[in-house]
Amino acid sequence: MKKISKLPFSGTPEQEAQLRAWLEENGKKPGAAMPALQFAQEIYGYLPVEVLRIVAEGTGRSLEEIYGIATFYAQFSLSPKGKYKIAVCLGTACYVKGSGKILAKLEEKLGIANGDCQLDGKFSLEASRCIGACGLAPVFTVNEDVYGRLKEDGSELDAILAKYRD
């Protein structure tokens, strides 16, 4: 099930104006809900209740219907992503090579659970499906950077995370 963010909402009036302008023009067209959610996520980075309420109003649908769509598609996130998004591949190849253990180590080191974001917004952590780098298994990514052939004891993780400590 999708993780629902408990972090306080910090959207700006500018962001809201941008979303409302889009909805004003497109919200009532047939099939508007998906692109509306995509656009909203582009603006805010994730989809908290405050944002889904605007989308529901702008598309003339109930909040629950919009929520149902947001939880159906993997592309939508209900919790914010960090400045550095860590995605641990749990595809078959990575998993048999120990990526599950690496995910557990990262949870421990970052102090957050799979699907969560740190309070200061620096790191977020999630498990991903196969990313197609099976030859490098086990693999995780930090934004666009790929780290592969990792040791399952997690001994390299501190050094990798240290690169992003700015």
Place this chain on the structure above:
Amino acid sequence: MDMVKVKINGIEVEVPAGSTILEAAYKAGIDIPTLCYLKDINEIGACRICVVEVKGMRGMVTACVYPVADGMEVFTNTEKVQKARKMNLELVLSTHNQDCLGCVRSGDCELQKLAKDYGIKDTKAWSGMNMEWPVDDSAAHMYRDNSKCILCRRCVAACGVTQGIGVIGANERGFETHIASAFEQPLDNTSCVSCGQCIVVCPTGAIAEKDDTDKVWAALADPTKHVVVQTAPSIRATLGECFNMPIGTNVQGKMVAAARRLGFDKVFDTDFAADLTIMEEATEFLHRFTEGGAMPLITSCSPGWVKYCETYFPDFIPNLSSCKSPQQMFGAVAKTYYAQKMGLDPKDIVVVAVMPCVAKKFEVGREDQSAAGVPDVDVAITTREFARMIEKAGIKFDRLPDEDFDKVMGEASGAGHIFGASGGVMEAALRTAAEVLTGKELEKPEFMEVRGTDKGIKEAVYTLAGKTIRVAAVSGLANAKEILTKVRNGEAQYDFIEVMACPGGCINGGGQPTQPASVRNFVDLKSLRAGALYTQDERMTLRKSHMNQEVQALYKEFLGEPGSHKAHEILHTSYVARPIKY
């Protein structure tokens, strides 16, 4: 209308073009089982129980949504069809909580019936991953147990399409798909109005009313309590269905006899309070109509509607009649007038209400509903719960004699009886208002234009004593939304609007006996049930609320005039704007 000829299992039938295979088969006298399909509101072809073979087509099609074409040959009962249906059923059962014995729907569960019909021997044939779902019992009126949900989405359609509310829907996907509210909020924290239309369309035991019969049994067993029961207008038109009587059988006499045998100290009629409501509401209407006040006046008998208005149309709160609903008026009078007459302490009186409605369970706990300093009504149970009590007590309902209500609060006019159908409150009010306005007896007490359960919005214009009165009777909350939006935008003008939350009115309420989709899709349930009430009214000589002698005695001995200060204290209430939650 263009007609097409099709053959169903070799039987030729002619049906209108655009009909579904399911409809054509029905015409040919053949039942095709369905689970997810509900005519007009849930036509999604998802459960695949209704699959049939069509000559010349490779795969099977879903009969519920597949339109027929001229010359089409359909086979509903081949070995291939039976095998497919059986497997689809086994797959549905693979994630279904099969704790059926004590399930509230055991015996009238649509899934259970199909499992039996298709001879499913191994109900765990495809057992695999199963989610654990907590039961949501946060709301006052119902609970949801998703372990029994088959994801047919009939409840979602009832909430979103019929009622235009949409606080429930399908969340997540795959095995994690489940029906819930946005952000997994408990129902109590949503803007659900408690109408219960989701309950009556559920094919299984996934959604049901909160059973309050234990509270009633406890009161009946307590010798220090004086327990009185009131039965709502529409109950007599539906209770028989729980005992296999034909839909539309009026069982008033047996219902009274059953209540007496259950041990209630007095068996009274909510219809007495319906007549009382008319006295107050007609007075209120005439006052606002002639002296000014928020217009149009809108009825307040239906607690689902009242909560809907408070939540979604709070700007119409001043238009709501300040009259309590008949259920609450009854309780208020029982604990004041009746208590005084009988020399009873209101604290020792337990008022049980048998209602067609689950929102009544919410209503008993509302603010400003305690005329004697204690809640006007103690327990509200549904028709289904009342039938369960009769069953449990071993009372042979069909063999009961017909009995009469007790005196003091047991007399009712035909106007009170028709409260149970959409348009009934309006008609009852017009009968009284017309005679008050003109000072003459009506030649005909019928106001046919506001009758009928097929249309969700009925409008009429009447001229009474030279004055034009524009009225509307609305049922189903999606229709209420439509008409209130028009009034708000100045596109429609009325003087008096009746709103009932459930389509067709209380006879189709969320607390009424469940009927399977096979009945709901092909039988006009609403009009058969409403017919029982209109027939009763037609056969009576007492057909106007203001002629009810017990109501007249109540005013003479206790309340004074309709709309008096005392009547306001006891029989009227107030409303609150409610924020839209999830």
